[in-house]
Each structure stands twice: as structure tokens, then as C-alpha cells.
Amino acid sequence: MITAPVAQAATMILKRAAKWFVPGGRGSCRTQAKRFISFALPFESQADRCPSAARLSNAWVHCSLVAFSLLLLTSPQLAVAEDAKPKLAIHVGKVLTCVGEPIIGGTILVSEGKIEAVGKTKDIKVPEGYQEFHHPDAFAMPGLVEAHAHVGGSGDLNEMVYQTNPELRNWDQIIPHNDQLKNAIAGGITTICFIPGSGTNMGGWGTLMKTGPGKLSDIIIKAPGVLKIAQAGNPERQDGELGSGRGGMNYVIRQQLIEAQLYVRQWDDFKAGRTKAEPPMNLRLEYFKPLFHREIPVVVHTQIYQVVQSTLRILHDEMNLKVVIDHGTFDSYKLTEEILKRDIPIMVGPRGFYFDRDHGQMRGIVAEYANRNAKALGVNTDSPVVPQEELFFQAAMAVRYGWNEEAAVRGVTIEPAKALMIDHRVGSLEKGKDADIVITTGSIIDPRNHVKQVFIDGKSVYDTQIDRRRF
Amino acid sequence: MKTKTAPLFGFLIACFHALALPAQDTAKPSEAAKKPPTKEILAIVGGDIITVTRERIRGGTILVEGGKITAVGQDVKVPEGATTIDAIGKTVTPGFVAVDVGRMGLATGGGSSSDRNAKVFDTLDPFDRNISLGLGIGITTACVEMRSGGSGFARRGVSDGFPITERFLGFDPDLEENDAIVETAQRDYGPFVSLCKCCGLPIIPTEPIENTPEAPATQQKSVVIKMSYGKLDGMLVGESAFLDMTPGSMSGALGQYSWREQIAKAKKYLLDQAAHEKVIASGKKEQPPRKPVSDEVLRLVKREIPLRIAANTVSDIRDQIQLSKELGYKLVLTGAAEAWVIPDELAEAGTEVVYTPRRRRAPRFGEEQSSGTWIEMSRILEKTGVPFALTALSNAMSLDGIAGRDLSSLPLEAAFAVRGGASEKTALAALTITPAKMLGLEKRIGSIEVGKDADILLLDGNPLDYRTYVETAIVNGRVAYKRAEVRVLPVYSK
DSSP states (O other): OOHHHHIIIIIIHHHHHHHHHSTTOOSOHHHHHHHHHHHHOGGGGGGGTOHHHHHHHHHHHHSOHHHHHHHHHHOOOOOOOOSOOOOEEEEEEEEOOSSSSOEEEEEEEEETTEEEEEEEGGGOOOOTTOEEEEEEEEEEEEOEEEEEEOOSBOSOOOOOSSSBOTTOBSTTSBOTTOHHHHHHHHTTEEEEEEOOOSSSSEEEEEEEEESSSSOHHHHEEEEEEEEEEEOSSTTOOSTTSTTSSHHHHHHHHHHHHHHHHHHHHHHHHHHTTSOOSOOOOOTTTTTHHHHHTTSSOEEEEOOSHHHHHHIIIIIIIITOOOEEEESOOGGGGGGHHHHHHTTOOEEEOSOOEEEETTTTEEEEHHHHHHHTTOOSEEEOOTBTTSOGGGHHHHHHHHHHTTOOHHHHHHTTTHHHHHHTTOTTTSSSOOTTSBOOEEEESSOTTSTTOOEEEEEETTEEEEETTTSOOOO | OHHHHHHHHHHHHHHHHHHHGGGSOTTOHHHHHHSOOSOOEEEEEEEEEOOSSSOOEEEEEEEEETTEEEEEESSOOOOTTOEEEEOTTOEEEEOEEEEEEOBSSOOTTOOSOOOTTOOHHHHOOTTOHHHHHHHHTTEEEEEEESSSOSOSTTTTHHHHSOHHHHHHSSOOOOHHHHHHHHHHHHHHHOTTOEEOTTTOOEEOOOBOOOOOOOOOOOEEOEEEEEOOTTOOTTTEEEEOSSEEEOGGGGOSHHHHHHHHHHHHHHHHHHHHHHHHHHHHHTTOOOOOOOOOSOHHHHHHHTTSSOEEEEEOSHHHHHHHHHHHHHHTOOEEEEEOTTGGGSHHHHHHHTOEEEEOTTOOBOOOTTOTTSSSOOTTHHHHHHHHTOOEEEOOSOOBOSHHHHHSSOOSOHHHHHHHHHHTTOOHHHHHHTTTHHHHHHTTOTTTSSSOOTTSBOOEEEESSOTTSTTOOEEEEEETTEEEEEHHHHOSSOOOOO
């Protein structure tokens, strides 16, 4: 959900900052708001210092947007190894691969930033020249994957001139390895789905990216990675304007998607030789191509029964999109049967609980989904609403309220990776996948345990034996 | 247990009758027979008892009589007629002590001022739903602020379900309503909080470390209550366990001067009072000296209660330590974000700390290694021997705290203390005996020992495991909470 930076920065704060944050404050409302924003979003000030961000903005000046975006479209895997990636052998007490049974006494071999082998220590022969890490009392697990984050870069997540904004993309805002991402790594998170806010019904295109250091080209997994749609709540307008209610909001979403669908069809027809005249390029609609080709999903800020129903009907049934129920909270679990019919993954958060009036008691939302046999199930933080590093804690809460612990480990790794359609790269410890490995003192679901070391793309990016502990 | 009680009841009366008869006035046997037994015996049998102050007892029995613990051990025999609670397979711990519950709906009359003449007892509502919420997370004793409060989410729910659902059923973008919610959230969580408008969660940004602004030297009043749901008797334990001062009241030269002056006046008054008593004792008449300060300040000077004050930066902490050493009173620091930077100074001065391991404050620019909060503070304080009690992220007791990031849980904070490197023993003590000592109630609460109040939890696992639930909470020897019946928390079989 967009709300944190967006609603704060854009609407609430501008209106009320002076009143809220500086009683009897000096200066104008706008100044106060600015002051607040710069404290709340510490990375904003770093934009100037960040070389890759600067390089990116130069690139903006020199290249045309189109060329850049086409480049990204045609080569989704931008990662180019520049530094020599070391060969590693990591020995641990237990490996949670997140596919199949855990391995007691396991070893992971890494080379060229990828996992070369995973298995029992006794079965794996470490070739010469491998740097060895010994964590005999620790667990290894895949890096955590966050399905709904707003902390990947500067806080300008919402531009709200139009009701739908498919012309916007957020990889121009990324600040690699910013302070919040550093903390995220200390919480074991190695991949995030960095998305625009929900200030409007269609916030724009999000990026699937790693949390570690590096150039933009090193850390981006997929851009565009997802489309962000918000079907209710934050994007609601003032009374009387189109979009002040769910009728209007769903109209503008459908209107935009149908326009885009026609555009993509025109291009598909042209590419397939069914039409001769090349259609005019429309920057506003260009990224809908991978969306309608079902190569990337739409992550939908949808919650509560009624809105999730619209999500299923409009985005899945009518538009035939790959849909992820993101930020799915409240009583949406009552729709599980319908969701399962359509094979749609569900990510729950940040609010994990719902008071069920019919039965007069609190319910854990994830547990309720699980009880109804949902398997493609995970949690998300909506950082910074919940701090990014507390993704594990969203799962811990869900377990406290009745979810199965094994499912919870999957729900912060492979399930969000599958939902975001990047499970060929991240989400489990398997041969050929990115070497994003988290070493913990025990099950990450237990808050008493902590992260000891993190590898991203085969490089150690956090090691509590060397670095000061961050979380 | 209730079902067991009924058939046992008659038998119990008979037992008592038999026992008590010789001591009774034999001329009035009929009256004695009518009189219900004043002391019922409760036996908690077979649990794995974590006493906190002594050894752990596996498969032990606890006997409770008259609200007090009368026996603990493996060889304790259950007397005939005792009401038995089966604790086999359960972990048994003392109830948790929350030293810093700002508001939990004490004053039912509303209003925001802490009228110094108000009688606390008159404001207590033993049926307040917030009490059940507190018991659900193990709190049996709480030091609460003497003013109206709680965010009201749970309290108003007694008659018409939990209003939280009305508010957050879906979205309520109505701005006026949001303003009110935000105001409540800010009151509960601090001025930097805003409320997520789509999910209703409080957004708690990392707080900047700033010097405390000056404020008038106002005293706040707190009281200690037992969470004896449904029973007013024994609910109020005591008033003013601390002298609470607003954080800004001692910052700046003028603030510190007026504080020194107050203490000097109090000391002089105590001397005058002693002299006056001598004069009176010798039979002469004399006007008593005028009391220049509040009773709490006098008790502070007599070292009966500590000063409790928030201090977060190293500089603010040092100021407080310096004043406490110079003026000779006991000091409990709350907040204490940067206490890990100067643990030796705290240990040397005997200063105690109340803090929240999950709270994070950003370091100052350029001082990343020596400012802000640090997860390893628990380890450092334990190693240095600084006693610390834990308090939750939100000091308001309400459903809002449970539904969001679990802002109200004490055991969760203890789990984070373990994450930071403290031992499980110290972390559990930080919920029980350490805060009990801070409140001056270590003879009554904070551990399972003979003679102490029977405030006991039956848990379905290790108290510091986040998956663990309080199944039954006993307060003053009486069952005050049963998870399966109260249902303020999800009920499911593991």
C-alpha cells in the first residue's frame, strides 16, 4: 500500500503537518511538511550522494526514455557480473531449501553468483579454491522475498494528476542499498517488490530488485516487474468526483485496461504480420505488453471481501491478467474458494488480524486462508508501514495466530517469489538459482533468533562476525 | 474447573466445618454451618513451574489459599476438598508485571486531567475489557497512569462488539473520523505517529533523537492495579509506586535549579518534622511545619520510591544520573535509548532501566556507532549488571495494539531481548521480579514462592516463545482469565 509515504507526504501531511508535528510551529505548512518528509524518509537526502542515482538521472538527459525502456524490456536479466564472484562452500547445521525436506548437516556450493549444489555435507565434495564458511549451529535458508514494499528508493511514490498512471515507472527512483534496505538485509530480506503507492487506482510500474549494494544493473531482477493497482481505500477521491466510490474507481481501472488491451492487440497483430501498418508507439501504454502477455503480474492492493471480489471479476475474469492479491487483509479469506478456483496467489499484510463479528472473536487472516486450503500464501510488510526488516515478524504473528510454521517459511520465500514470477531466480535454495542465502541462529520465525550472515548473488553483504549487528 | 467446584463445594464446607468447629462458638453451630468457608484451597497440579527466583520445578504442585501461595513443590500433597487445576503439560509462571501501562481505561468518567483529589478506587472498573486483553498476554499487575484512557477500542466493545471492526471494516476515508483516529493514535504512541488510512495501522516512524524540550515540572500520578477481572476487591494495590516527572521538567539550568530546590525543601521539612515530633513528645505545643512539597517527593527523599523519568540521549541520561547521585534518590529511567553506550555509568549509580527492545531510534549523523538504539542493549545491560524491566511498544492497552504489529505484548519484547543477547532467565525476570522490585512489591509479586500473591499463569509452552498462549490466568488466587472462554485472542488447536 502506498500509504505510508504517499498518503503521509502527499495528502495528510501537507494538510496537517504544522498542526501535528510542530505545535505552534514556525514557518509555513509546506516547510514543516518538507522537514517531516526529510526525516521520515532519510534516503531522500542521499539521492544527491548516490552515484548510481546520479548516473541514472544523467542517463535520462542523454538517452531517450523509449530507448531505455525498450532495452529493459528486451533484456529483463540485466545483471552483469563485473566483480569476480567468489566460489563459496557454506556448511550449516540445517538447510531449509523451501522445496522439499530440510537437510540436516548441509552444504551449499556457490559459484558465479549462483547455487552450484545443495545437499548433505557428507555427500558434497568441496572443490579446491572454494572459500569455506562454517556455521555448524546455524540454519541456512533462501533470502526472504517481500511482495509489497515502498522502501527501494526515494519516497516520491505517488504522482496523482491522473486517476490511472501507467505512464509512471519507479526504477528511476531506486536508491540501491539505502539505509532501509541495509536494515532489511539484517532481517534476511534479499529481494523486494518495490512498487508505487496507492494514491491512485493505478500507481504505475514496479521493480523487482535485490536489497544489496551495486549498480542499478546489478540489483534489478525485472523492470517492469509488476503493475500496481489499488482498487479501494487510498485512491478514493473527494465526494462527488469520479473515483470517490468503488463504482468510479473500478470504471477508471477498466477503462484504462481496455484501452491498453486494444493497444497490445494492435501491436500483436502487427508483429504477427496480420496487419501491415506499424501502430504508433504510445509511451503511456507500452509496458502493458508484458502484462497482457502474462509475463508479469499485476499486484493489487485489495482487501476485504467486497473489493477482492472485484479484483477476481475484473482483473482475472474480464482482463485475463496474472493477478496477485497483495496487501490482502481483513475478511478477504471468506473468498478463498473463489480465489483457489482461479489459482491466484495471496499475500497478506500488514494487518494480520480480523475481528470476526459473526463468531465474536479475533482471527488470524493467514491461518483462515490456510484452513481453507490456500497454498500459494505469503505475508508482506507494506514497508515502511511495518519496517522492512520485520517481514519475518509478519510470518511470526501469522504463526502465533494459527498458521503452520513450515508454510510460514515458504510464505516469506518461495511463495512470494512464485507470485511475482521470479521463482526461477529466487525463493529457494536450488541448483541454478541466485545464491541469495541467509544464515540464521535458528528458525527465522522465532523472534529470539537473528540473522548471522547474508549472501546476495554469492557475495557476503552482511556478516555479524565482521559488521555491527543491525537487527 | 467450575464444574468441578460445584460438587466439591458441599464437601469443602463439611471439611471446613469439621476443622473449624473446635475454634467456633459451640453454642451456635447452626450459624457456623450457614457461614460459607472463607478460605477455599486451589491446587495447581503437575505443571512445569518456572519460579523465576528459585529452581525450576518439573511436575510440581502449587497450593493457593486466601489469595496467597501456601506451598510449592514436587512433594506437595493436594488436600482433600481442594479445587484442582490440571497443569500437566503446561508451563507455569508468575504473572507478568507491566511497569508502564500508560492507559488502560481506569477512569470510567472520562476527562483528561489527573485530579489530585480524585479517589482512584472510585474509578476502577473490574469488568473493563482491557483487563482481559492484558491478561491474555500475561499481565497480572500493571502500573497505570492515573488518567482516563485506553484508546477505547476494546472498552466500548463490551456491549456492541469491538468497534475496531466498525472503524476498520473496510475503509473509512471520512477525514474528520481519521483526524480523530490519528489523534488517538498519537496520544497512545507519540506525536510522530500517523495512521495508515487503508488498513488502520499506526505508522510508527523511526524517531529522531532530539534533546528533550523544557517543560514545567509537572508530576504525573500512577497507581498499581491487579488485573482481577470481575472483582474489585484486591484490585488496587497501591498508589504512587514512582515519583513520575515529565521528561522536560529537569532539562535546562532553571529546571535543574528548581528541582534541587524542591529536594532541599523536602529534606529541610523532614528535619523540621523530626524536630517538631521531639517537641511534641516532650509535651510542649508547637505548630507543625508546613509541608512544602508533595508526599511523593518526600517519599523519594526517604528513598522509599524511585524517580521515574524518560531520558534517551547519553547527555540526558548523564544529567539524570548526576542529579540522582548528588541529591541521593533512586532512579528508574524509561526510554533509555542510548543506555547501552554508557552502561558502566548506570551500573555504578545503581540506576535501573525500563525499555522496549523493539523500539528503534535512528542514530545521529556521524555517530552511528554510539547513538540511537541498538539491538544488543539487552546483552550489554545484563553483562554490566544494570537491572532492566521491559515494556511494550505501545503503553496503551487496546485491541489496536494487538491487531497491528502486536504493540502490546510483553513476552514478545522479552523474546527480542533474547534476540539481542540477554539470557532467557534475565529476559523473563525483566517481566516479573525486576519490575516487581521497581514497584517495591517484590515481597508480594514477581515470582512463585510461598507467601506471595497467587498471580499465576498457565501457559501452553515456553513463556518467551511467541507461539505460546496464556491458557489460564490466576489473579489473587482466583481464575480471572480463560483463553477458551474469553476469546479476545484466536482460539484454535495447535
